[in-house]
Amino acid sequence: MKVGIISDVHANRVALDAVLDDMPAVDALLCAGDVVGYNPWPAECVDILRDRVSASVMGNHDRAVVSGTAFKFNSMASAGVEYARDELNDLQREWLSNRPTSTTACDGRVRIVHGHPDDPDHYTYPDEFSPELLGEEDVLVMGHTHVQHHEVYDEGIVMNPGSVGQPRDRDSRSAYAILDLEEMTVDERRVEYDIEAVQEAVREVGLPDKIGSRLADGR
Known part of the structure; x- marks a missing residue:
């Protein structure tokens, strides 16, 4: 069984389209949260993933949009949250609000969280990966850091597919992963996408320029 794994789309429809066009045929598509935030296409990205994903969880930006709070977000993040609140319709908002903080897929073999199994807001960077993070699942999928990485242990796999819409590992290309559950x-x-088109759209809708400019540096 081959599974497409994505995370942290952050309303970047241009990057999401590039990833889905590049992705080979898979038996399931899973998302580790943060469909919205930052970029100009929250409604479109929700619609695409609502129709495509087999399982997904709520990220901190998703939660901020549906809960009416921006927590301790910086000005860029807060602007993206406010923009998404205005853009989403009731059906899109309902789908987002119904995302759990943790879920399983593929007959329980894969567990999906956003930040950490014990804390959805914790940034679990690669240096914290360990087999102790695994529970009964064979594969733990996390997002939140926007850093692509995976480790294979005797006990299973711990992985982060990286960010579709806002990579932060100094590689500007959009990130995703293919999990083979038979071969483990x-x-x-990584996929190139039209960053300049996103930057132009950021300016057109009045979001902070840095949301677009940072995409070119992968940070």
Whole structure:
């Protein structure tokens, strides 16, 4: 069974389209949260993933949009949250609000969280990966850091597919992964997309310029 794994789309429809066009045929598509936030296409990205994903969880930006709070977000993040609140219709908002903080897929073999199994807001960077993070699942999928990485242990796999819409590992290309549950392997993938088109759209809708400019640096 081959599974497409994505995370942290952050309303970047241009990057999401590039990833989905590049992705080979898979038996399921899973998302580790933060469909919205930052970029100009929250409604479109919710609609695409609502129709495509087999399982997904709520990220901190998703929660901020549906809960009416921006927590301790910086000005860029807060602007993206406010923009998404204005853009989403009731059906899109309902789908987002119904995302759990943790879920399983693929007959329980894969567990999906956003930040950490014990704390959805914790940034679990690669240096914290360990087999102790695994529970009964064979594969733990996390997002939140926007850093693509995976480790294979005797006990299973701990992985982060990286960010579709706002990579932060100094590689500007959009990130995703293909998980092979038969071979227990992860194929980390990167895809070029039209960053300039996103930057122009950011300016057109009045979001902070840095939301677009940082995309070119992968940070």
